[in-house]
Amino acid sequence: MTDLVSYSVSDGVAHIELNRPEVSNAVDLPTAHAFDDAVKEAAADDAVRVVLLTGAGKRFCAGGDVASMVASDGDQSAYLLELAGALDGALQRLAALEKPVVAAVQGAVAGAGLGVMLSCDLVVAAPGTKFVIAYPGVGLTPDCGVSWLLPRAIGQQRALQMALTNRPIDSDRALDWGLVTEVGEQDRAVELAGELAAGSVFAFGQARRLVRGSFESDRASVGRDEAETIAKAVATDDAQRLLTAFTKR
Structure with missing residues (x-):
């Protein structure tokens, strides 16, 4: 810079x-x-x-x-x-x-x-x-x-x-x-x-995208986007690590 x-x-x-x-x-x-x-x-x-x-x-x-x-x-x-x-x-x-x-x-x-x-x-x-x-x-x-x-x-x-x-x-x-x-x-x-x-960069980044983009979209489109995004999120290393930890509580 x-x-x-x-x-x-x-x-x-x-x-x-x-x-x-x-x-x-x-x-x-x-x-x-x-x-x-x-x-x-x-x-x-x-x-x-x-x-x-x-x-x-x-x-x-x-x-x-x-x-x-x-x-x-x-x-x-x-x-x-x-x-x-x-x-x-x-x-x-x-x-x-x-x-x-x-x-x-x-x-x-x-x-x-x-x-x-x-x-x-x-x-x-x-x-x-x-x-x-x-x-x-x-x-x-x-x-x-x-x-x-x-x-x-x-x-x-x-x-x-x-x-x-x-x-x-x-x-x-x-x-x-x-x-x-x-x-x-x-x-x-x-x-x-x-x-x-320290958390899931994918989950946080996609959450901000979904929330910020919701003003310019309709309810049905947001629902489809959410479903597709959570399906991708579950395959990330961060999600697998956090899900495994959650199930062991």
Whole structure:
């Protein structure tokens, strides 16, 4: 990777970290491409069983880099179209991984940062973290899947409240609304990633695929997909190991 996004693998966990703490990990075009490269590497590496996503410094992610938009040469519309497309492509790739993804967030999660967070499966938010949609404050509209992901996480009316009032919510309310999984420190996210790495990567990866894909499918199609997938799952080494252990209890 580059200095903009760090990447490492240990004990089956790929750790991807946004690494622009001086700008609250705001994403400019080079960062979006570096993030996409990290996701591709995690997807391609069979040694990776789980992805852990973090942001360096005091804040997880401030969304798109407004300064880079203002400073972009030429057409700002063209720059934003390229930036939003690049980051959204990376997030769709992250959401489509057939490996579970854990996020640890802290400080602030704003704008497209919500899209980054909601592309993960389990989210541990540090106490005091603020969540804000942010776009109205600079006269812009949601991107990077936020208008699709947010109402599915917290419901349409709450999503509209965030989108139209631009008022932040804190970590306790985020937990109550279902925006995050737990409130805790980053160590808890590391612990969760380790627990998942010790389980069945096929089962976890397929479970996230089934749940995330269910919004775009009908009940009968989901049932067929589930039946075909569980038939494949039972033949995996992890399933055979866990089934044998279960029968010996």
